[in-house]
Amino acid sequence: MTYCVAMCLNEGLLFASDSRTNAGIDNVSTFSKMSVFEQTGERVIVLLNAGNLATTQTVVSHLRKQAQHEGPSLHSVTSMFDAAMLVGDQVRAIIHRFNVNQHEQSSVDFSCTFLIGGQIRGEQPRLFLVYPQGNFIETTPETCYFQIGESKYGKPIIDRVVKPETSMDEAVKCALVSFDSTIKSNLSVGLPIDLAIARHDEQRIGFRYRIDIEDAYFRALRVAWGQGLRKVFNELPRPEWLSL
Amino acid sequence: MTYCVAMCLNEGLLFASDSRTNAGIDNVSTFSKMSVFEQTGERVIVLLNAGNLATTQTVVSHLRKQAQHEGPSLHSVTSMFDAAMLVGDQVRAIIHRFNVNQHEQSSVDFSCTFLIGGQIRGEQPRLFLVYPQGNFIETTPETCYFQIGESKYGKPIIDRVVKPETSMDEAVKCALVSFDSTIKSNLSVGLPIDLAIARHDEQRIGFRYRIDIEDAYFRALRVAWGQGLRKVFNELPRPEWLSL
Numbered sequence: 001m002t003y004c005v006a007m008c009l010n011e012g013l014l015f016a017s018d019s020r021t022n023a024g025i026d027n028v029s030t031f032s033k034m035s036v037f038e039q040t041g042e043r044v045i046v047l048l049n050a051g052n053l054a055t056t057q058t059v060v061s062h063l064r065k066q067a068q069h070e071g072p073s074l075h076s077v078t079s080m081f082d083a084a085m086l087v088g089d090q091v092r093a094i095i096h097r098f099n100v101n102q103h104e105q106s107s108v109d110f111s112c113t114f115l116i117g118g119q120i121r122g123e124q125p126r127l128f129l130v131y132p133q134g135n136f137i138e139t140t141p142e143t144c145y146f147q148i149g150e151s152k153y154g155k156p157i158i159d160r161v162v163k164p165e166t167s168m169d170e171a172v173k174c175a176l177v178s179f180d181s182t183i184k185s186n187l188s189v190g191l192p193i194d195l196a197i198a199r200h201d202e203q204r205i206g207f208r209y210r211i212d213i214e215d216a217y218f219r220a221l222r223v224a225w226g227q228g229l230r231k232v233f234n235e236l237p238r239p240e241w242l243s244l
Numbered sequence: 245m246t247y248c249v250a251m252c253l254n255e256g257l258l259f260a261s262d263s264r265t266n267a268g269i270d271n272v273s274t275f276s277k278m279s280v281f282e283q284t285g286e287r288v289i290v291l292l293n294a295g296n297l298a299t300t301q302t303v304v305s306h307l308r309k310q311a312q313h314e315g316p317s318l319h320s321v322t323s324m325f326d327a328a329m330l331v332g333d334q335v336r337a338i339i340h341r342f343n344v345n346q347h348e349q350s351s352v353d354f355s356c357t358f359l360i361g362g363q364i365r366g367e368q369p370r371l372f373l374v375y376p377q378g379n380f381i382e383t384t385p386e387t388c389y390f391q392i393g394e395s396k397y398g399k400p401i402i403d404r405v406v407k408p409e410t411s412m413d414e415a416v417k418c419a420l421v422s423f424d425s426t427i428k429s430n431l432s433v434g435l436p437i438d439l440a441i442a443r444h445d446e447q448r449i450g451f452r453y454r455i456d457i458e459d460a461y462f463r464a465l466r467v468a469w470g471q472g473l474r475k476v477f478n479e480l481p482r483p484e485w486l487s488l
Binding site: 150152153155156157159160161168169172173174176177181184185197207209217220221224225226228229230231232233235236237238239240241242 | 394396397399400401403404405412413416417418420421425428429451453461464465468469470472473474475476477479480481482483484485486
């Protein structure tokens with residue numbers, strides 16, 4: 001599996017993805033799930049992917065090939081909506097092709113989901129979640145983040161903290177706490193974590209960082225969060241109705 | 245869906261279950277998912293169920309009927325292992341019967357899972373998770389709790405807190421915090437929460453309680469937990485490598 005989260009904040013867009021893939025528990029590898037399309041000052045588009053690795057790699061390869069030629073591509077579309085449409089079309093077409101050619105006896109799940117976010121000059125930053133069927137949804141001020149993959153463990157803390165006015169600092173902290181909970185409870189999500197930030201109206205990745213197991217900040221964060229949780233938990237009132 | 249958790253602690257067994265069932269988002273009802281079989285001082289057995297309501301009600305009805313007659317039943321088995329076997333046999337048989345009789349075009353999921361825990365005099369308290377296939381696993385000192393249903397949201401806090409030596413007070417608090425996270429993030433899990441405690445060597449439910457929306461303690465706990473989390477989060481160090 002995978003865990004990816006992206007947030008559309010007033011300060012800009014934040015992207016974070018793990019990099020573990022597994023075909024069975026005995027076949028674990030490291031692949032980045034983040035792809036960046038950038039024309040500095042003009043446009044920046046980031047894709048995060050979850051699901052079948054062959055499918056997602058094929059989708060990204062096609063999108064990169066398109067971008068090198070004339071015609072509609074992530075380098076030529078004039079809105080993030082059109083960019084999401086382009087990704088959705090590729091996703092649907094490639095899953096369909098793999099499904100049609102599948103051996104009769106096999107039942108491989110070729111599906112995948114993408115987060116696509118970015119800013120094209122003249123537009124606001126926008127963030128979409130693209131389904132395997134090729135359709136997609138966009139964030140709103142009420143729901144300004146999306147997750148794909150193993151999303152449940154890390155959802156409660158994001159629900160508590162993240163709003164459009166959340167600062168980028170806070171958002172990065174929150175994303176990392178969310179990854180901590182997910183990594184603790186699910187073996188299929190693992191380090192390193194890729195982080196990317198595209199600030200409002202910069203149309204570029206202003207910050208990119210990879211967090212591996214040695215990262216002192218992430219280690220300190222995990223310890224502080226674990227100890228803090230434990231302390232809050234210990235200070236909770238005891239159940240008054242519980243007779244001993 | 246459903247959320248149930250049970251823990252096998254040195255002090256005894258703790259059971260907690262929500263009571264929301266839904267057949268589609270527009271068909272929501274309240275059903276307790278906890279069934280108790282008790283012969284005070286002799287044996288206490290508690291079942292928690294998740295999955296298809298028709299299946300789980302049929303399983304419990306059959307087990308109750310068995311217990312009123314001669315022959316193997318939850319009132320006559322001499323070990324919790326045999327009790328789990330009995331439940332597993334019923335689960336498998338009833339799912340099989342429903343599947344065989346299913347209309348060709350329909351694809352209803354008749355499956356379910358059970359937690360079964362308790363103590364029969366002469367044995368230690370024991371706790372099992374019974375799968376739809378009728379097989380089952382038992383807790384160990386390393387993994388002394390099981391969850392069924394919507395388990396992911398509420399798993400991280402239990403993983404951090406619960407060990408066999410955890411006190412019953414702490415365990416109840418932890419279970420309720422776990423329910424809080426789950427209820428916050430998932431509409432299909434809802435109040436009231438049923439709690440039951442069978443202390444070591446008492447062979448009876450010494451404490452039973454239903455937490456509804458009015459419960460002052462649970463409300464206070466939710467507020468304290470939310471504020472505490474927020475405080476710990478705010479005090480976490482900021483990402484030192486994040487240049488502004």
